[in-house]
Structures are given as C-alpha cells and as structure tokens.
Amino acid sequence: MRIIEGKENIISGFSTYLQDESKLSFGDVKYLAFPENEGDVCEFLKFCRDKNMPVTISNGKTGVVGGAVPVSGALMSLEKFNKIFGVKKSIGEYRVRLESGVSLDQFYKFLENENFSGEKYFYPVDVTESTAKIGGTVSTNASGERSFKYGPTRNWVRSLRVVLSDGNVLSIERGKIFANGYDLEIKLPDGSIKKIKIPQYKMPSVKNAAGYYAKKNMDLIDLFIGSEGTLGVITEVELALTKKPENIMTLLAFFPQEQNAMNFFFECKQMLTSAVVFEYFDKGAFELLRPKMADLPPDKNAAIFFEIEYTDDNLGNTMLAIEELLKKNNSSMDNTWGGFEKKEIEKIRQIRHSIPETINETLARTKQKYPAIHKISADIAVPAENFLEMISYYKSKLEPMKLQNTIFGHIGENHLHMNILPRNNEEFLKAKELHLDFAAKAVLLGGTVSAEHGIGKIKHQYLEVMYGKKGLKQMAEVKKVLDPKGILNRGNIFNEEYLNA
Template sequence: MSNHIINSEKTTEEISFNEIYCIRGSNEISDNFASYLSDESKLTGEADWLFFPKSEAEICSIMNFLRENKIGIYISASRTGIVGSSVPTSGGILSTEKMNEITGLGYDKERGNYFLRVEPGVTLQEINDWLMKMAFENISELTPDSIKKVKKVNKLLCYPVDPTEMSATIGGTVATNASGGSTLKYGTTREWIKGLRVILSSGEILDIQRGQYLATKEGSFQINQSNGIQLEFKIPNYIFNTSVKNTAGIYSKPEMDLIDLFIGSEGILGIVTSVDIWIVEKPNLISNVLFFNSEEDAITFAEQLRGNETISPELIEFFSLEALNLLKKVQNNNPGSLNVPQIPIEANTAIFFDFPYSENNLEVMFNELEEISKRCNTDLTNSWSGYEKQDHTRFKQFRHALPENVNAIIAERKQKFPQFHKLGTDMSVPETNFRNMMKYYHSTLRNANLEYVIFGHIGDFHVHVNILPKNMEELKLGEEIYEKFAKKAVEYGGSISAEHGIGKIKRKFLNIMYTQENLEEMRLIKKTLDPSLMLNYGNIINFEGETE
C-alpha cells in the first residue's frame, strides 16, 4: 500500500570521523588530486577536504562533521558529466568511488524481472561485466532462491541503460537521470530504478522502494525523522515535460513517486548510497551504418525506422554532412585511425543503428530494411553491417570518434585562446518540430559563418550541435547563438537539456523553461530537505544574491 509519509532512520553503526580516509588542504588537493576538481566540462573548482567513504556509516559521520562546522560538500565519482555538477566551488568533495560493490540479487514476481542491488560507485561497465560472469561470491539473496533461479535461466542478462559513457557510475546516472541512444527503446535511468537509499544532509537515511511512497493529491510528502522532527513539503506545481527527452530541473508530476524526486536532482537533495536496478535479457544485435545522399532522406529513414515493429531498433544515431566531412578528414590524415572502412566520398549524411535479431527472422528484417532504404533514395550496398562483438565495438568507436575529434580541435585552439571551451548543445524537440529545428540550426550557423558539426540521438529527436569557434569573437557569437537555440527549442515544446542535466554551466538557461515561481518551488524543496544548503550547492538553481 502506498503512503505519502516515510520514516527516516539513523545509521546503526557509529564511525569516528578520524577513522575516515580523507585528504586535507586546498593546496594538497590541487597539487596531487587535481582531477577531483573538474569534470568533462573542464570547469575547475576548489576544495579543502576530499573524502573517500566506504560505507553509509562513514558518510553519516562525514555529514555530521560538515554540518557542525558549516562546510558544504560536493558528490563525486567518475566525473564523466559535462555540466559541472560534481565540480566543487568550496568546502569538501565526497567521492563514492570506494563504495563499488554489487551486493544483492532479487526476483520480482509481479514484474517477472530480476534486479541487482549495487553501491553508487559501481560503473555501468562493471555491472554488465558482472552480469556476463555471474560471480555470486558475497552476493546476498534479496528474495528466496534468487541465485538458484537465475542460474537456471541460462541466458545473458544486462542493465540496458547506455548513456554512451560506460565508465559512468550508477550513482551519477541516478543523480542525472542519464540516458543516451538506447533511450529510444529502454527509456531513461528513471524507468530502471526499483529502489534507492538516500542520506539527507541531516544524516538521516531514507529507504525508498518504487510504488511505496506517493504524493497526496495536493502534492505533499512528509518525512518523520528519528529525532522527532517532521519535514513536510510540496512538489512543484509544474508538470515536468516528459513529452521529449528532458533532464532540466527537478522532476514533478501529480501524485508522483517519492523515489523520482531524487532521480535527476543532481545531488542537491540527498546522497545516493544504494541502488536497486532492473536487469533484462541481453539481445543479440546487428550494428549498421547507412549512408545517404541528403539530410532529408536520412531524417525520413530515421522516422520510418523508429516506428517499424519488425526491425524494432535499439538506437538510431545521426551524422550530418559537416560531421562526416570532419571524419573523412581524420581518415585521410590517418587512414587506420577510425578502424572502419573508408567513408564513401559522395556520402552526405549517415545513420548508425542497432537492431535485435534471431536467425529465423534475419531475412525478413533485411528485406524490410532494403525497402525503407529504397524509399529514402539509398540501398544497403551503401552501408556497413556487423554482428560480432568486435563489430559493435568499432562502430561505437566510430560514433565516439566524432566528439573525441571535436574535443581535440578545441583543445588545440585553447592553447592560443585559454578561455576557449566547447559549445555543445543538448536540446530536444517533439517529432513535429524536429525538421524545423534542424533547418534552424543549419541556417543560423551558416549565416554566422561558424564551423560546426551535428550528430546524436535522432531516434529521440535530440541531436548535439557542436560549434567550433576559431577565435574569441566567434566564441562570443557562438554563445549568443547557443541561447537562441535554447529559446527556439523551448518555443517548439522541447528541452534545453535532454540528457546532460543543468549543473552549474546551464543554470542561466533554466529560466527559459521555467517561471520564477517554478524556480522558487525548486528552491523551497531544496531548503526543506537541505536547510543549510550543504549538498552540491550551485547545481540547478541559484539563491538570493547570486548572479548568473
């Protein structure tokens, strides 16, 4: 039975603060642990403390020390984010990297699925590697005979959420509600979270199972803390935009599940210490790259492939003419670097897609693909295809080679202009406005005479525009255009941040999507659950007296 009231608990184990491994002093951290001061955005911060807890009890001890000394804390792990969420502005850093165990396996009869219990510092790659081997030492059975049952399944299982960067930790992906190309078929992280344990800034622990705690019709929740204090709060009145891929702001919907408040909140409400995730059978996949004569044909192909039940693609990725030209240049300069065949000289655009198959339906699927291809003025002779593990790996590497080479170009130009940074969009729009948005991207950038590439998750109507300025004047122009793109995406019913979150870098764009009243509602939840504003201060929302 669901309930809007949850009782929090204190840790049953007392750990002395002095027993916890930590690095002290801003100079020591900046000199010898500098990687903890930034993420993939290359935004850099500072901190006086760096903690490496190994348990919930150690985190609670750290939180008690920080609260007593009025020190803020920033949650960190793999630091694969690109919006500065884990970058500290002062205070301390709490790295969950030593909480990296897979601890339990269970089976849910109602859903008919197995689930794993994992600590927040486990990476997505480690989860799927473990599922390939199924090593049950030190694994607790969360439901009776779950290990015996899963051994009888005799099928490979996987955690299907793939936000492109498999070195990301499960805790980080929960904090950002991470997604990627596979969102087309499997949705975002949110759909795969069965349970969470979360430590509040008070040191109190919440144990939340999906479906157990739902907001009232008035939008209220209540937390009864072990010290007798009751925390009552209302979820925001806005309805979070789920009609498109969206990670902008705190999630809210009528009678929502409490677990969803913490998923995607970027660590500003609590520290995730344990995650229950659903796992499913791993499909056999064929990876493909198909080339087109025009962008219009590529978009039409993606639209027809997306809704095709026979093929049922796992992901659909897009490469613009500008993106292919950059990769052709890379191939010409270093022929073996991309580990794929030569990109056709006449190729204008490309679509990369995976689909599941079995031996008995393979011919039917390829016949269907050929028909769709012909309608889009190409055919399967203009494609690469492979089903072995090495094929999947090199096609993914081909996809990743694009942002990697963009980063290399920016890094080279940054040597001349130290203030340089990449301008990469992360905006989504509804299907009805996707073609219009693509035309707007191209016309705006061409009129500005800026170098750029477009690539990404066309299956979700969410592509990344990377602007490559050559000097400081172009950087300033690119920043102005970025804001125009954000406004146009929202005008079209989309999101300013489809999968990367807001962090500190995109905070100034949040008022394009939300009213000041909406933002104040987010602040109120933050202040209720974290009254001292200790946790990940500066992520998502600003507070009085701050300027963007």
C-alpha cells in the same frame, strides 16, 4: 576514510577531481574525501555542516555540465563505493543492488558472468561513456542510445539509499511513498518530518533531464532521480534488468546528403518495429572524424546508426526491406557497415563514441589558448511533430555565422546534440547567445533544454527559460527543506540567488 587537505595538495596530486568532461574548473577546494561506507559519508557531511562548507559529490566525472565540479569548499568522491551485492528475483523481475560508485563497465561485466537460469538478462541503459558510475547516472537520469526502446535510468531504478545533508539516511522503495496532490511528507529516521511542496510547473512530454521531476501524486523516489546531487548523497541503488534480445544487428548506413539520412530514418522508424537505437551523424560530425578515421567513405556526408533485434525467421525479409529503403535514399548495402558479431558491433559503436570524445579533445586544445571557453552543447529534445522545425532553426542561425558545429545523436527520440566548437573567445560569446536562442525556440516548440545531461553549473539560464523564475523558486524551496544549510552540490541547477532568497 582518506581525506586530502589543502588546496595545493589537491591541485598537485588530485587535479583530475577538479574537472569533469565539460572542462569547467574553479579549483578553490580545501578538502577531498574518499568515504568507504555510509558512516563515513555521514561523518564527512557533519564535518562540512559544522563548518558551513559546501560539499560537491564526485563520481565518474564524465558529466558534461560541470555537476561534479566543485566551486569551493569540499569534494567527496564516491569511487570507493564499488560493491555489487548480487542479483535477486523480486516481483517477477531480476534486480541488482549495488553501491553508487560502481561503473557501468563493471556492472555490464558482472551481468555477463551471471547465470539467470540459462537465460540472458542485461541492464539496458547505455550512456555511451561506460566509465560513468551508477550514482552519476541516477543523479542525472542519464539515457543514451538505447533509450529509444528502453527509456532513461529512471525507468529502471527500484530503490535508493540516500544520505541527507543532516546525516539522516533514507531507504526509498519505488511504489511506497507518494505525494498527496502536491504535498509530500517524509518521515526521517530521527523521528522528524520533512514537508515538501512539489513544484507545479508542467514537464514537457519528451525525454527530459532538466530540473526536478515534479508531478501531482508523484513517487518520492522520482524526486531524487535526476536531482543532480542537490538533495542528498545516493549510496546504494537497486536496478531492474530485462531479458537480452536473442540477436542484435548493428548497422551504420552512409548517405551523400543529410536530407537522405533524415528521410531514411523517418521511413525506417515507421517500418522497423524491432529497432532499439536510431542515431544520426551530420556533415560536421564527418569533418571532425575524418582526420582520425581514414576508412570513412570520402563522398559521404551523413549517416544513420541503427540497431535491430531479429530472429532467424525474419532476418531475410528485414534485410530486403532495409536494402530497398537505402536505395530509395541514395545509399546501398555497399555503403553500409554491418555487424552481427560482438567485435564488429564494438567497432561501429566506437565510431559513435568517438564523436563526443573528439569534440571534448578539440575543446580541451582550444581551452589551452582560451581558458574561459567551455563546451557549448545543446541537449534539446522536442516533440516529434516539431523536430524538423527545430533542425531548420539550428541551420538558419548557424550557417550565416560560420561557426564550427555538429548536430548528431538520438534522432529516434527527436533529440539531437547541437555542438558548437568555438575557436576563440569571440566565437564562444556568439555560441553562448545562440544556445540561449535555441533553448527559447525549443521551449516554444514544447521541448526541453536538457533531455539527458542535466543542468549542472552551465545551463542555469536555459532552465530559467523553460520553467521561469517561479519554477526555479519552487525547486529551490524543495532543496531548502531537504538541505536547509544548502551545502550539497551548491551551484547545480540553481544560481545562488534562488538559494539565498
């Protein structure tokens, strides 16, 4: 296994490993390892354990909460874990077993070339950024556009191999090990038993990636999914596939006002039972994109991106119904970009992808002048009945402060990303305060402070708003059982105070 030693060598030749898309960085790293198999992972963990040195797991580095960013100690990149072991049929579904450093891109391409007895199957989780790696998506329980129909990564994970910090390797199959109430026992290969108390907070009934998954009688596998690398190193994953819809149509409808776009969405959601994706872009998103995209309609200030599955029989009627709704909400088919072909679909999806990308680029430029600044991006979801209240709350606070912002994303799941782009340190501090205020409001409305990105190193205080100190202590107790020396992904999910208590 290749190991780069020394802070200077890592900074000079491997600096990209010291950041993720949050642009957070610390840089005090002594070792960077590239294990090639599970044996290497165990060996490197032993090395870190013996030195009492924290080790951070790095994968695609597309995370936006600093999860893969090392604070100090060692860094372990899983990029050599890139094998796909093939497809098998099990319990009536197709499954693929793959190493955790396989990228979504690599996985999608593999599936396109597979023959499923003449049918087409696919992996429906699409986190927008397809350079993300499978292990990263499992560790953050990532979602993305299509989770409106298909749910988050958790729904598709059938088994995992996980190396614990003491070198024990767990092979966990869904449906095999359950908690008895809130007590969970794991028998380790070395014969010892780990006894875990499942935290007793109530998770919100919305899309959620904040803190450990915790439910009475829960399946052990769910504890590791979404645990942000704090409990073990995932080396292999088995994922289920689903049948690819016959036809998909992708549409991007432009509206003069944000209210028109929202109304269109609410009516469309009722009407179109075949929708797979509903995404919303506000005025702020248009302002960000205009300098890059000359062909965006000049008099439009909001858009809904949606995808629908259709058959040749229902296409005509569906289009007529959409046309009617567009008219009702001050738009038309002429103000809608549509795609049936792969190339057209890709163009429209690229626009969606450009929004977070442009935010990150803008931020990186500001950061050159103000290094302390990082992304202020709320990942809040609330129950449907409270969605409009959350949006009005954002507006009522943001508008008087004149901060550059955009609210966009997964409207289908009442989950919009509120991003503030601070232009200097003063705005950054104001934005941080606002984010905390928004987190408190979301919790009051029965929502989550992180629906898909996780907590990482920059959202601790929001998680505390959500589950209180008591909930965080219960999570930290789980970590202490599985990682007694506290070496794995230190700084993710909890502050040091919880680990040292």
